[in-house]
Amino acid sequence: MARLVFLGRLEDVAGADEITLPLAAPTPLDAVVAQLPAALARALGDPRIRVAVNGALVAGPALIAPGDELAFLPPVSGG
Amino acid sequence: MARLVFLGRLEDVAGADEITLPLAAPTPLDAVVAQLPAALARALGDPRIRVAVNGALVAGPALIAPGDELAFLPPVSGG
């Protein structure tokens, strides 16, 4: 299992602010995303979206392990 | 009579924040100042000092009438 957290407008696309996904072994981030519904996977492909694994921002390809929390952070709202 | 008001450090030079001066007829400002003690008259000669007659700033030579209030305003303190 991995926990996926969606911030901002991604919550509306995902239909929930978080979901859990079955995950039996360490899996590349893009393979995790590929398991999601097409519209959500497409939204998460926006290059402006930052990803945090267990609360720390990651850059580039990441390996997601069972038990990880994966957060998707779209651009902040500005002011 | 005319009332002379001294602001800021001029109060210390004059020894009071205001004094009254006998004045029987309209008198030019510099003639009024010339009647004052020498040290005070000299301090009032500082070109940075502004003069207000009856609460309004005057520029250049002014005629002081009996009953007028004459205020001497040195540079303000800044900050």
Next chain:
Amino acid sequence: MRVVRLLDTALDPAAELARFAAAHAGAGGLVSFLGQVRGGEGIEALDLRHFPPLTLPGIEALADSASARWRLDGIAILHRIGEMPPAAPIVLVAAAARHRRDAFSAVDYAMDHLKSDSWFWKREKRDGAWRWIEPRAEDGADLARWAPVT
């Protein structure tokens, strides 16, 4: 005094400022910014979301960076999260300094970064419908006013 807080209940700016001013009674100058939920245009509520692992640490780093750039006696950054009605206080930033220019700059800098470079997502409720607020074009310009410290 360095105060950084995220609040999920009402922010009382007058009480917070009184406390901050009392703690910096000899500072000379104290600048503050208070942001409130805008009214009008059918706005019924504002909802501010954050990401706990990053939002508060990010604001703490912002307070430290403002303190490093200017000579401050103290800085306070208090930010609401959650749902708020129009006119509710959202954010209070205060800086105390011997020289007022330092306090003005620090608060201005902190606000530009809070607004455009902090982990907050906002949505507005208008006429019964929630809508997420997107970044604005000016945000980059606001941040570009502050050259990186090298």
Next chain:
Amino acid sequence: MRVVRLLDTALDPAAELARFAAAHAGAGGLVSFLGQVRGGEGIEALDLRHFPPLTLPGIEALADSASARWRLDGIAILHRIGEMPPAAPIVLVAAAARHRRDAFSAVDYAMDHLKSDSWFWKREKRDGAWRWIEPRAEDGADLARWAPVT
């Protein structure tokens, strides 16, 4: 809301700010500056003198000029006169605006002019002796930041 006052008794910044914020609940942003009597260096008291026919009208003109230069919803300038102990509030300037940059600029502008271009004379009591405070070299530079409106 346009508030301009000279006070010969204690200024309560928290109460004044709360009132001003309540009057501008929909403004979006509210910037304030609070100046307090500096402590330390043997300072026992500050005495602020004014010239009634010019001082308050000058500050009223300053509030009008700030309101003309920036888009403000309101401005408040409250200034103490008389003798004050260290840490006492001397001046409170607040501006409310839809856009925070307007409020920052208006308060900064008002403070530069209050400090260097208003009819106040200050003397400090240190170690029992009063001494008048002279203008500083920086004051002209502070004012020169604000180009005249043509």
